[in-house]
Amino acid sequence: MASASLVRDRVGRLQIVALVGTVVIAAGVGIWAYVLPREFYDHFPSVLGEWISQDGPFNEHLIRDHGAQYLALGAASVGALIWRAQPLYRVLGIAWGGFGVLHFAYHVTHIGHMSAPDATAQMIVLAVAGTLGIGIAIPPRHRESALQSSDAGSPPNSNATRRWM
Numbered sequence: 001m002a003s004a005s006l007v008r009d010r011v012g013r014l015q016i017v018a019l020v021g022t023v024v025i026a027a028g029v030g031i032w033a034y035v036l037p038r039e040f041y042d043h044f045p046s047v048l049g050e051w052i053s054q055d056g057p058f059n060e061h062l063i064r065d066h067g068a069q070y071l072a073l074g075a076a077s078v079g080a081l082i083w084r085a086q087p088l089y090r091v092l093g094i095a096w097g098g099f100g101v102l103h104f105a106y107h108v109t110h111i112g113h114m115s116a117p118d119a120t121a122q123m124i125v126l127a128v129a130g131t132l133g134i135g136i137a138i139p140p141r142h143r144e145s146a147l148q149s150s151d152a153g154s155p156p157n158s159n160a161t162r163r164w165m
Contacts, residue, residue, distance in 0.1 A: 003150030011084050012140025018132045019077050019089075022096055025129060026074025040067070048125070049118045055110065073099065077136075078164025086139055093137025 015114055023095045033040040052063075073096060080088050106127040111119040 001096070007113075009139050011089075012110070014135045014138060014140070015089055015140065016081075017147070018135030019081050021132045022077040022136070023074050025132070026070045030070030030074055033063050034071060037063035037067070041151060045125070046074045048121045049115075051114070051118060051122055054113050054118075069099075076114060080136070089139070094105045095133070097130060097133025100133050103129050104130050110139075 029044075032044070037060045038058065041052050041063055044052050074122070076092055080092050085123065107122055107126055111122065114122065
């Protein structure tokens with residue numbers, strides 16, 4: 001039986017930081033929106049302003065769905081921290097990155113109702129959040145010498161070779 005260290009893929013620091021960032025964001029936004037939708041609508045993001053209530057009437061269904069979506073993505077990020085596999089990171093990076101780009105695209109075209117400081121803060125927050133998806137998807141870089149020494153004597157289709165792909 002292979003040990004867990006042999007089964008797990010190498011994980012880059014950027015991937016870990018991005019995954020932890022998505023877990024924190026997902027937990028904060030997801031729990032708040034799902035459990036307290038009216039308060040989320042009235043006060044999100046709190047210290048930076050009240051952005052959602054400026055953009056149309058309250059809709060509990062939409063706010064709870066938004067919270068559920070964040071909780072689902074957050075659960076996937078937690079899973080990726082547990083089951084370390086580069087294909088999982090790529091898929092999760094596409095999911096977070098795709099959501100981030102689409103979320104940013106909506107808001108960048110709907111900022112006319114916001115003050116300049118609120119609009120600027122919102123664009124920065126959304127850009128950072130979207131960038132986390134890219135950070136998850138980028139595999140770690142390894143020194144060429146480490147690759148050569150760890151794969152020396154391994155058959156072309158061995159786990160040692162696949163680990164680097």
